[in-house]
Amino acid sequence: MNLFADIRALVIDCLTDLTAEGVLPAGLAFDNVAVEPPRDATHGDMATNAAMVLAKPAGAKPRDIADALAAKLANDDRIVSADVAGPGFLNLRLAGDVWAGVVRSALTDADFGKSALGANKKINVEYVSANPTGPLHVGHTRGAVFGDALASLLDYAGYDVTREYYINDGGAQVDVLARSVYLRYLEAHGQEVTFEDGTYPGDYLIAAGEALKAKVGDAYVGKGEDVWLADVREFGTEAMMDMIRDDLASIGVKMDVFYSEKSLYGTGRIEAAIDDLKGKGLIYRGTLEPPKGKLPEDWEAREQTLFKSTEFGDDVDRPIQKSDGAWTYFAPDIAYHFDKVSRGFDELIDVFGADHGGYVKRMKAAVAALSGNSVPLDIKLTQLVKLFKNGEPFKMSKRAGTFIMLRDLVEQVGSDVTRFHMLTRKNDAPLDFDFDKVTEQSKDNPVFYVQYASARIHSVIRKAGEAGIDVSDLANADLSLASHEAELAMAAKLAEWPRLVEIAAKGHEPHRIAFYLYDLASELHGLWNRGNDDTSLRFLQPDNVPATQAKIALIKSVSVVISHGLGILGVTPAEEMR
Template sequence: MNLFADIRALVVKALTDMTESGVLPGGLDLGNVTVEPPRDPGHGDMATNAAMVLAGPAGARPRDIATALAARLAEDPRIDQAEVAGPGFLNLRLAASVWPDLVRAALTADGFGRSAMGQGAKVNVEYVSTNPTGPVHVGHVRGAVFGDALASLLAYTGHEVTREYYINDGGAQVDTLARSAYLRYLEAHDLSVDWPEGSYPGDYLIEVGEALKSEYGDSLVGKDEGEWLPIVRPFATDRMMDLIRDDLAALGVRHDVFFSEKSLYGTGRIEAAIADLEGKGLIYKGTLEPPKGKIPEDWEPREQTLFRSTEYGDDVDRPIRKSDGAWTYFAPDIAYHYDKIERGFDQLIDVFGADHGGYVKRMKAAVAALSENRVPVDIKLAQIVKLWKDGEPFKMSKRAGTFITLRDLLDQVGPDVTRFHMLTRKNDAPLDFDFDKVLEQSKDNPVFYVQYANARIHSVLRRAREAGIAVDESALAGAVGALEHEAEIGLARKIAEWPRLVEIAARTHEPHRVAFYLYDLASDLHALWNRGNEEPALRFFQEGDAATSQAKIALARAAGVVIGEGLGILGVVPVEEMR
């Protein structure tokens, strides 16, 4: 049951009737007609902008349209009042019978709020994709949580989602990893080594060195790099990916596909992607002007092979092959996205770190060119997270050597707190992660506040069971009664917003909206609970009155159903008891 969608359908039908009867002219576009919660709940349960958006095209006064529309809507039994306000806004108050029906729907639906809006569209969500050179660090955590929640949100709304990790194992950093692992291998043989600048001296490679010793004994000691590098590189990369998978699993993040950049080289796949662009007249030889500001590593004042990315909205054309014939770093990324398109995805979503802002336009241009504007790509940037503890920046990890790892974070606060808090801001807004505040038991801590609401609901359920009252969903659905107090109706209103909120969040690719909504829902639940402390008739459990208890607990349990659904999207486990 999507109450907002149902009432919008009612508004659209009324407008269609008005057109057929000559009140409105034909050919009006009703696509921008909305039904949404009013800014001030005192104005009603819902509001529609229909008269305002149709007045101009219809050549009529907004109030005249609103008045005629109100008369038609008032004929429906779900509408108690339809009031014209201001220049032509229309506020709707729903009949009292609507709210018990809503509570029943929340209790009995198979996934209340789930939507088929995606219509099975195939969506590829690529996220994390950190270089396989060490553990996942805090700089990757926000993108991991955001991408995972977005993938869950899209799956929840009827999309066919593939969660993908792009392994950057084709660049020089993997050679650096191999050389660092080889030094740990030598140390495992009690040999003294010197760590060159730019290597990876973290303790996490000690285990890799030991594993190399166990696998190869001393057969690699004293060998030339040309002999041991081809052996150590894949060995170390595989071990790092095992470590990364374990780290992500601890956060509740799992991918369907791990795509190797290295698989693009020497297989003709890069050449095929570039040939596709060349066939469209988008590849040429040329010399670029030096860019303003910091000059990127792949720019050189010589003739290069360029991609006409400016034809698809980029600021400048981009090099894809250097003058010496080597591919630029952009070329394999083009080939990778070409592969995604060839796999038949209807939409691509890339979650990048904040330092990839300059990469957005060129990647969008490449996908638009390769797919001939058929496959949209949405590139989301995950802004940095600043860690604080005891009022000071959190110190670096000794195990990693130079950065704070995901494991450090989870050891401090656990996966649920980490995931929820990472979604309390929009992905492109900076985020402070204060270890003291995220563990604080107060209204100011969103994850605690939402979990506390769920725990309160389950405390009522336990008390009812102890009193012999049936509180399974079917029993509660049959016991739902009228909601009379404004605080009860207010909670029902918020529950009604859930299906609409889910679709908006999925459409805009903004899972943080779910976290915001859950906080507001929890606030309404706590407000009703606290009113019950002052007015016993509002308490969910009514001593000695099983029927009334069931009716009131039904509303609380409906809120709990939504909290459970929302936390599930965020990848957070709902708690039933807080100690």
């Protein structure tokens, strides 16, 4: 049930009737007609902009259209009133049994709020994709949580979602990893070692060095890189990927696909992608002007092989092969996305850290060229996370060398708190993670506030059972006994859930789910507090079982939606608070 979609369909039907009657001219497009919550709740339950958006193409006054539409809408039993406001906005008030229908739908329909928006389109969400040179750190955590929640949201909205991790194991950093593991291997053999030349000093490699010793004994001791580098590179990469998989599991992230960058080299895949672009006339030999500011690593003041990315909205054409024939960093990324397009995905989403902002236009250009503009690519950038404790910047551990590990964060506050808080800001806004605030029990802590609402509802249901009140068939309760304005306001907030899901899915914005849950929890807590002064609003009415059942049906439906929303965010709803 999507009440907003249902009322919008009613509005469109009425507009169609007005067209048939000659009140509106034929051929009007109704695509921009919306039905949404009014900005001021005192104005009604819903509002439509129909008269405003149709006035100019219809050559009519907005109020005239609004008056005619209001008269049509008043004939529907669901509409109590349709009032014209201002220049032509139309405010609607709905009948009480409409809200009862929302509550019953939430209680009986396991798919309440789910959408067919995605139409089972195949969508690839690539996220985390950290270099396999160590455990995940706090910066990766935000991308991991955001990408995972986005994937869950899209699945909930009817898409066929693939969660993917791109293993950056084709570059020089993996050789550095191998040398670092080798140092820990020598250390495991009792040798003193020094980490130089950019090698990774983190304690997390101690276990890898000991594991390598257990595997090969002293076979590599005192040997040159020509003997051990390739083997240790593969061994170290797999060891780090095992660690990364454990990190992801600790925060509830499970990937469908791990795709190796190394698999692109020596297999003809890069060449195939570039040949595809050549066949479209998008590859040429040329020399680029030096960019302003700091020169990127792949820039050369020589003739090289370039991709015509400016034909697809990029600022400059991009080098894909250096003058010595070596591929630039961009070439394997093109090949990787060519592989995604070839796998038949209808849409692609990449979740990058904020430091990849300069990569957005070139990747969008590449995918547009490779797919003939048929596969959209959305790149979501996640901003930095700053940790605070006692009002001061906080560093928890040096076990990883120079960064703070994801597992440290989860060990401090738990996966649920970490995930929810990471989604309390839009992905491209900076995020402060204050350990004191995310664990305090107050309205200012959205994690606690939503979980407290869930726990309160479960507590009421338990108490009703202890009092001998049957709550096994709440969908058939007499919901007219829960018709106070505050109770109807909560039902109205429930009705927004299916609409909110579609808005969040269309915008690729899972943070909207967290915001909505906070608002819904506010309605629950507000109603609870009003019961302190007005006993008729208390959920348990000892002398009136039917009223108790109606009120518990209402809050149970809130619990159902909270559970759905937290499920999208990857958070377990609380049944009690300790």
